[in-house]
Amino acid sequence: MMPVIMQPNSDEVRRIILTALAEDIGHGDVTSNSTIPESLEFTLQFVAREPLVVSGIDVIGGVFEALDGQVDYQPRVLDGHAVDAGQVMASVLGNARSILAGERVALNLLQRMCGIATESARYVKAIHGTGAVILDTRKTMPGLRELDKFAVRCGGGKNHRMRLDDAVLIKDNHIAAVGSVAGAVARAKASNPATMQIEVECDTLAQVQEALDAGADMLLLDNMSLDDLCAAVALAKGKARCEASGNMTIERVRDVALTGVDFISVGRITHSVRNVDIGLDAVG
Amino acid sequence: MMPVIMQPNSDEVRRIILTALAEDIGHGDVTSNSTIPESLEFTLQFVAREPLVVSGIDVIGGVFEALDGQVDYQPRVLDGHAVDAGQVMASVLGNARSILAGERVALNLLQRMCGIATESARYVKAIHGTGAVILDTRKTMPGLRELDKFAVRCGGGKNHRMRLDDAVLIKDNHIAAVGSVAGAVARAKASNPATMQIEVECDTLAQVQEALDAGADMLLLDNMSLDDLCAAVALAKGKARCEASGNMTIERVRDVALTGVDFISVGRITHSVRNVDIGLDAVG
Amino acid sequence: MMPVIMQPNSDEVRRIILTALAEDIGHGDVTSNSTIPESLEFTLQFVAREPLVVSGIDVIGGVFEALDGQVDYQPRVLDGHAVDAGQVMASVLGNARSILAGERVALNLLQRMCGIATESARYVKAIHGTGAVILDTRKTMPGLRELDKFAVRCGGGKNHRMRLDDAVLIKDNHIAAVGSVAGAVARAKASNPATMQIEVECDTLAQVQEALDAGADMLLLDNMSLDDLCAAVALAKGKARCEASGNMTIERVRDVALTGVDFISVGRITHSVRNVDIGLDAVG
Amino acid sequence: MMPVIMQPNSDEVRRIILTALAEDIGHGDVTSNSTIPESLEFTLQFVAREPLVVSGIDVIGGVFEALDGQVDYQPRVLDGHAVDAGQVMASVLGNARSILAGERVALNLLQRMCGIATESARYVKAIHGTGAVILDTRKTMPGLRELDKFAVRCGGGKNHRMRLDDAVLIKDNHIAAVGSVAGAVARAKASNPATMQIEVECDTLAQVQEALDAGADMLLLDNMSLDDLCAAVALAKGKARCEASGNMTIERVRDVALTGVDFISVGRITHSVRNVDIGLDAVG
Amino acid sequence: MMPVIMQPNSDEVRRIILTALAEDIGHGDVTSNSTIPESLEFTLQFVAREPLVVSGIDVIGGVFEALDGQVDYQPRVLDGHAVDAGQVMASVLGNARSILAGERVALNLLQRMCGIATESARYVKAIHGTGAVILDTRKTMPGLRELDKFAVRCGGGKNHRMRLDDAVLIKDNHIAAVGSVAGAVARAKASNPATMQIEVECDTLAQVQEALDAGADMLLLDNMSLDDLCAAVALAKGKARCEASGNMTIERVRDVALTGVDFISVGRITHSVRNVDIGLDAVG
């Protein structure tokens, strides 16, 4: 049974859509409202203009739904699937004023989400067969965390923490504040819910050993050489899971995966991704 | 007297910051809250790791302000100015929990805004001396319109419409719906406030003439050849201002400017920009 | 093709209705809730008790809709049309508690909106055939801007600025701050979007000339004599549009229109208007 | 000890101010922001241009406070006091952009509130010495209930119900639904909190007797002749308080008061009042 | 005609439900969302595990409605009715993820509301036939006032003030501030709406007399002996209604009722009530 892609939180998606529409439309689309007859209807199609991995095809249905419950939006592709240039991705039929009011927001969202999924899928493909898993980071677009992380899942990646509230990740500043890795882990365990996991960032093998001794559940191996990654993986075996991070180019990622780490986290798939080209074309 | 860069709307900036903090922090930073003593203070510095044009240096002060009114944030550079790699951009001194809770959001915002300003400035420089002005588009990041457009201004560009409510821009769909350019312009003039400007998108010189006859205030010349741009500019002289748009690469933009258009609009400075590299380093 | 009356912004209308209901109902209509059976239904009719111009007939349908989606509201007249005393304007059939809970808000809104439309229409009629257009001002009821300006449109007037964000209007304070009309216009042009129009308030013919030289798109001629208005119109011909304002009584307005100004703005049609008399009567 | 005028609910006042500013300013005052230097300061004065009774002099301080905590607003008169034409009512000193952004909202609010207080005071004066009290109604401006009712208090009137939740007022529709006055009063007493008062609307003396028998605490005598009012007052003596309402012109109100009723409610002091003339003038 | 139980304010119920769901679900039920197929349906039943008086049976339908409009919720008992252990109270059929997401909130609400109704009914039964009425207090669970007071009504009690805005209750601090009971009552009458009732708290018979002389509508007799209650009732006869309060145990309440007071207010039925035991069981 193939695991499904976890959907983004629907309240958050709605918040994103309403915010985006509000900032784009303001007090009203004065052009359409003054030139287009109130009852005019037409049909437009979203068409891929380059090969891409789909993400957000259901999300943008919500853009039109938010504007006008009568618009008929029909997706033609599935999130997580790769499509070629020229593929019709969805059609939208309904009131012309409503569709034009949502056009720009829908394209802005879909082009970004497919861009992230497409880039994530490149990384996933690069480490295929190694057993490692691509993770995202918190370097997402402010306000779009939920969609950015969903798009990574569509590209075959897995998520790291969603927010600062759902797992402990002890970094250098925290260790410095307490005075030792052992102390920081002990405090984190004492104060947090019994169900919370503890991860510790390590820059050296000495820190790896210290974190393991303190009872860390997971290690973040930051900017380590391939040799050090191999050594860290060996130390942690059976005790904690290992995540590699830092300057993770597409050229280097497979070698990192081959060290045996469980996870590789990549910031650039969300913070500096290019929008893919998707058009919204008139039909007939 | 040098015109100032118009600041972004402060309510909108606040909305962006609060949203970004909410989605990143969730119900609390469980790591810092459990490991860092409540009253610990430290100082960090934002440092440019590559040459860039500054944008958002005041905005991110608001990130820390929103978390903790006692944090002392000091910008060291000005929005709109170019800085070199290694330049300290700002310092932040205060409660360690507060600063760490805001770190990621501050970096995500600043890296993007400086990225847009830097890329906009490249375009502005490319057309220096031609009399043309670089404009942005509505292809901004959903939810970040106000900051994206401010960053363009920091880079020396000027804004096109902020929202669909502040100017009329008649496109092919509107013309098709009414049946003629003349009709569309007439309807727009009749129904909108007396203070509203009318722009018309034109793909051909025939449309240019039609729009001028109808009394358009401004023309959007979309995907025209350099020759057609020259001809359109000639037709519009003294009657309407001209804006060129469509596939505006850095290589081509100067030639477009030399046709005599008033404005050149560029989508990629906001929809596909790379975050510039800025670090947040401990001091001392 | 007759231009339609632009509808008010639906989000704003909804905000007004919900606010009005909240402040009138508070925590519940304790009278109806304790005396009227939960499932009782009846029918009431809105009836004009004096001649009036209709405005808001669709808006108040939203009052009942907000309270109870099952109420059947049927307008019988059209916004913008004149009706006589005794005319049934709308009927409302449904749950008695819901209708009574909305009765007062519906009447308060409808009586005001028709009052504004009726008074606006008197001004429009007074200048019939002159070519001038009646404009409103920002002297609207706090919180009701959207409906007040819509009611002016229903009465045959046109709107001036909707808000401070959609056009530049340079007044004496702005000119004093910069030091000259020319400087103020130059700064406004430099900092605002390329699509923004510039209007300048002028009290004297000298200021008119200065504003024209600076490239103003529109002139606000404030409290000028009829002779000065004529002179200003002559100076501005082909360069800028002219708006007359100040103490615009119904007796004087036609003479002003005959000076050739494009627009006449009138504050009293929104800031001091009498509610027209409309009843809500039981049927059968 | 003179009873103080009860202040309006501060949350509601703040809601009104923020709403009014939002609808007037929208995304920003593009004129001031582009022409007036960011740090320029000046002083303006609110001046009465006709005799009036003051209301809202503290409220409008909140307008400037909401925009800019640094503006120094100084009222010079007191709510509830009568002032002559030419009287300086308040001064406002501070950032020019902030003051100009609030100018229109402040004037719109103050002119209306003083208008209501002035008209209310005319009614109060007309019945001076009779023992009767002027009441307002729920015919207030949608969204401004709290300020309208406060302005009535400033004019010397007293309030009727603030909302539908704070007292029971049984009208013809409620009686019809239950079948009798006695039944309606009984149901209202059974279901409502022990602390709630019951008023019954009566059009005839028979209804007056029926309401008294049912144990009503207060009677609303609607559109009764002076003779009937006298008779109703006699019947109700020692059992219930009496309120007269319906077409209450300034000419007729004293005769009504002389019938011995406790209260007289007047709709026109809130639903159709003229804004009084108040200017905002530069100083020095 | 039996008076109906006044329903709680629907906006407030919705606020309570949405708040409770938000705090319980947070960003999503990660367990159900990852393990339960999206379209799986099942049926569960709410079953009383001890005898109880029902309250909230319609309210909790709103929990599932808020999560998923397709869930079919069917109440099987009526608010205000007593049921035995083993009684099926309601069934809920629909999407498994939706039902599980609402399960805990529904049980938490229903167990508390039935707990309050059951305890209130014990008090009501204890004074049966005396003519006195059980009232609640403002000692309700913060945020749940509307439901707590509704549950008291379901148990056969009546409500005291809903909020501080709907009746005047003068206590010792108010009297001390003014200097006398007479002064406090006079001020309360002068400043409040004509429709507002005045209650005065009295600890001694002397205060009772003073409050009656001042024209109080209702007396709160706090912590008085049975003899003093009898005397107070005699003094107040025909002038004001009497409410007894203070340490009102189930053992003592009937004796208090027999003194002839109109009302007895009890804090513990809302501030320290035990949740009754109700299960949510799988069917079939």
Add this chain to the structure above:
Amino acid sequence: MMPVIMQPNSDEVRRIILTALAEDIGHGDVTSNSTIPESLEFTLQFVAREPLVVSGIDVIGGVFEALDGQVDYQPRVLDGHAVDAGQVMASVLGNARSILAGERVALNLLQRMCGIATESARYVKAIHGTGAVILDTRKTMPGLRELDKFAVRCGGGKNHRMRLDDAVLIKDNHIAAVGSVAGAVARAKASNPATMQIEVECDTLAQVQEALDAGADMLLLDNMSLDDLCAAVALAKGKARCEASGNMTIERVRDVALTGVDFISVGRITHSVRNVDIGLDAVG
């Protein structure tokens, strides 16, 4: 270094306080506003009337802060400490209207929070020295989760899941839906972030073994006998942590702790707790 008690989320605390004040005050405290002079000040003290463990002493400072920033609130005891009857817990000095407006909400919150802390501490004391830890559940008061769980921490307990989003807890319904414990755990691991922990509910030792084989991180042993708890603990040693739950009376809890379980979860410390008695007394 003693671990600190993690503070409740400050936004949530603020939401609770504002909601509680809004529902208690409504449109204003008509009694105080009409009887107490606007500038009168006084001092009150919170005094324990029975022995209790403190919780919420800082929270209720926020009640007065929300009403009036000038009120001086001084806590005299610390959260988590036991105090005797008669102990002054805090003093509050300031505007009399403000303090009276917050009195009821402050008492309602403090009495409940101290009630939970006091009861939790009884459980913690009962298992002292066993190595087990008392956990709470999600059976908290709707809307008060954050404070209820904080109060448990003040009593020496530790929290289980805060919300459904921060850990996976697989129960019988989830297992039934997938078909096996192994399948449910596998799906949960595949779809959730890499940082999420997995707990499985087990009713039998066979299920314990199945959950351990599937790789569960933690086991919820529900309603097991003491012998089965011992056996389960033995099976899980070194593989997963054990939590006992179900009908956890104060009499039985120590025996459960002695089986060697890591955690014991108790519902009644939050769902059916008695408010402790705390007074708010005048000073001087």
